[in-house]
């Protein structure tokens with residue numbers, strides 16, 4: 084259609100963590116009619132200017148008849164699934180008065196409660212994406228003071244959690260991706276990129292397929308990504324660590340050393356560091372620096388001695404050395420035999436042969452050996468490639484891990500093994516290899532390379548939570564105790580939301596025996612936005628009860644959902660197509676956003692907000708004004724909180740008068756100008772009108788910035804691989820602290836701290852957990868797993884009819900995926916209504932029978948089983964979350980858990996096929 088009243092307006096979609104992606108929206112007579120690609124970004128955006136299918140649902144999202152379009156106040160004081168909240172519409176003035184009265188009463192009591200935790204809590208879900216829709220709300224939060232982000236929504240602990248923590252520890256890799264445009268071989272253990280990677284990943288992998296790369300998908304069911312891979316290996320759930328240990332075994336014990344990258348191992352990693360009989364690094368008695376073996380002078384010398392060729396393998400006699408154990412306990416070691424970290428690895432994996440793993444993983448030993456060979460064959464040891472004028476190693480093999488491999492028990496082992504595999508062939512952080520995408524725990528967030536600084540022992544500096552006697556945080560500052568229990572998560576702005584967020588929920592109800600920490604309080608006020616823990620977490624029916632117990636919940640609401648059913652106040656913010664915000668775009672970022680540009684993109688008011696929905700920036704300013712916080716709020720905006728660049732910088736000043744309330748457009752105009760001026764080094768200034776017309780502002784960046792290796796080399800820093808002496812020590816120290824307080828309920832988690840992870844029966848943990856609950860594992864013979872959907876971004880767009888319609892054409896979206904032969908044995912036919920039962924509950928859906936899934940495995944797409952969200956509640960879609968327990972026993976040392984549960988399945992009684 085083309086009339087004088089038709090326009091196309093550039094904007095962005097950032098509804099899932101694979102974004103942001105540019106798009107355009109067609110508007111006819113003031114009505115948004117369709118979403119389209121933004122081909123202006125064709126040459127810069129790795130997805131060639133295209134958004135994914137989900138963005139096409141934004142028109143229906145805007146005009147969804149079920150939207151909350153006025154502030155609402157709860158009138159029923161009782162909260163529960165069966166209690167109608169009795170929401171009644173109120174004016175914005177009344178809503179903001181109610182909220183400011185509440186906040187003022189909290190301020191009067193003190194922002195921190197009697198247990199030392201903030202009275203205000205907030206949950207923003209889905210991998211941090213709500214930030215890109217909340218305008219200047221972060222500036223309001225900054226002006227307010229301490230806030231507890233402890234109550235999670237399944238994001239973090241259910242995401243690629245171990246990778247977040249260990250990935251960032253080893254190579255500043257909050258998430259990890261293949262260098263797809265250059266790689267020749269990708270071993271993907273459950274990474275479901277063709278469903279979850281958005282247009283960037285999908286375009287990159289499609290191009291790589293044309294180029295002839297090979298992707299091997301190791302996954303218990305044949306996902307969309309498995310279907311587009313060259314090979315599918317149906318592994319037994321939660322045995323990936325054994326599979327990878329065997330690959331490492333094969334690479335080290337079946338192949339000659341010259342198939343590995345010996346120079347990389349010797350010069351860029353901790354492989355040559357000497358390990359003593361106590362399992363700790365041998366250190367120089369004076370400087371306490373780790374020792375290496377000088378292969379020419381035949382003596383142990385500190386690792387940073389110049390002009391030394393360290394020995395990679397061997398055992399050596401060392402006359403005098405020390406080791407430094409937990410709590411700085413120093414051991415004097417004389418005339419001992421030492422070996423290298425690499426040798427330790429070699430000996431350690433000797434037990435993990437492919438034949439051994441075959442039995443555990445249900446993968447033939449020959450397949451494991453072949454994959455190890457293929458990986459080595461494609462590693463191109465010794466080859467180089469020119470990138471931006473620099474000659475870099477070219478190692479086109481990558482290993483990636485999906486969400487459920489990357490969280491819960493076994494995830495540490497998998498992350499470690501993945502990084503070891505990259506290390507062995509020098510494919511870590513080099514072209515073609517395994518790369519980190521971004522940093523969250525370390526700063527600066529916008530530049531991964533600059534987050535690397537030299538630290539102790541020749542490794543990167545790490546900002547870990549202290550475990551020493553003086554500094555350990557014995558009294559948690561937040562309700563998930565992240566600084567107390569998880570050293571590796573650190574204490575930066577994102578750390579709390581990445582802490583063991585399920586503990587915050589669990590400890591509200593039950594605490595383990597000998598808890599010995601301050602009894603957790605309820606937050607006086609809880610803000611929730613774009614998150615639905617009552618659907619997205621585990622044991623969701625019980626979680627609901629905890630949510631219902633919170634005294635005052637404020638939900639920024641798009642529709643009713645299962646969480647805000649318990650809210651006291653609903654505030655409708657103007658959504659995707661109705662409001663304005665400028666955010667960063669480009670650089671490198673999860674999932675596979677690797678750009679050769681960097682800049683900012685505008686989300687703009689494409690159409691007038693529906694009903695009384697208000698721009699989030701307007702809401703934030705209004706709150707700041709009413710709370711008398713304008714000066715702090717505007718100061719935070721001037722500093723760049725939630726925006727892109729500080730409003731005042733070298734050679735420019737667009738800062739706002741801190742004592743005035745500014746309209747959203749005025750604020751974003753200043754942010755637009757500051758950002759473009761900063762990005763162009765003061766060469767040009769683009770205002771809001773320019774962005775409204777042009778959408779995004781980009782500057783070229785070198786592709787070299789994708790790779791961390793040159794920075795590590797330049798700074799003379801080694802990758803902390805393969806031997807984890809530091810983690811071993813930290814674990815012991817944490818144990819000492821907890822035991823001094825008679826806390827024993829975290830002991831199992833402490834077992835994860837090992838220098839070289841050992842295989843233990845990881846799937847067996849789920850069986851043991853059942854026994855400990857008094858259930859018989861034989862009654863639950865199937866593994867139930869989750870998988871994500873291209874059409875849905877977690878549970879956020881389940882109320883959009885178009886997504887439902889499209890997804891019905893894609894396998895897995897009609898119920899529970901089950902192997903046809905297993906179904907036949909139980910008399911289940913395709914489309915039958917089935918109940919899937921765990922020891923804590925039941926979920927009902929339709930059987931979707933296929934061959935491409937292991938006979939012992941069931942899979943449910945996404946997160947459904949809604950009972951309040953309009954439209955979705957009528958779909959009768961089952962959900963793993965209803966029946967998977969939230970369990971301390973199934974929580975790993977990082978605080979994460981996996982979406983996996985033992986279940987039984989049967990036809991719903993009384994129904995015939």
Ligand SMILES: Nc1nc2c(c(=O)[nH]1)N[C@H]1C(S)=C(S)[C@@H](COP(=O)(O)OP(=O)(O)OC[C@H]3O[C@@H](n4cnc5c(=O)[nH]c(N)nc54)[C@H](O)[C@@H]3O)O[C@H]1N2
Nearest residue numbers: 208209236237238613614615619639641644869877878879
């Ligand atoms: N079974 C299962 N569970 C999972 C996962 C899985 O794959 N399977 N994935 C896990 C992972 S990795 C994550 S990150 C979490 C995510 O889980 P959550 O963080 O809880 O996020 P969502 O499910 O996306 O919840 C989004 C909520 O925001 C609302 N919403 C959508 N758009 C808007 C809007 O414009 N304005 C407002 N105010 N609200 C809006 C939706 O109605 C919905 O209620 O889930 C985890 N849980």
Ligand SMILES: Nc1nc2c(c(=O)[nH]1)N[C@H]1C(S)=C(S)[C@@H](COP(=O)(O)OP(=O)(O)OC[C@H]3O[C@@H](n4cnc5c(=O)[nH]c(N)nc54)[C@H](O)[C@@H]3O)O[C@H]1N2
Nearest residue numbers: 242273275279320321485486487870871872873875876877
């Ligand atoms: N379209 C879309 N894209 C998204 C999201 C979304 O909701 N929708 N969410 C975003 C978010 S928040 C995240 S965290 C990422 C997650 O991105 P992915 O990690 O790609 O997510 P999943 O689809 O859950 O893929 C994990 C796969 O691992 C399989 N699996 C389960 N257990 C095992 C096991 O023991 N071994 C092996 N080998 N495989 C196993 C599951 O069946 C599943 O197919 O996606 C992001 N992108």
Ligand code: SF4
Nearest residue numbers: 096099102134135281
């Ligand atoms: S991949 Fe995610 S951010 Fe990108 S267009 Fe799709 S939903 Fe939006």
Ligand SMILES: [Mo]
Nearest residue numbers: 210238239242
């Ligand atoms: Mo996630």
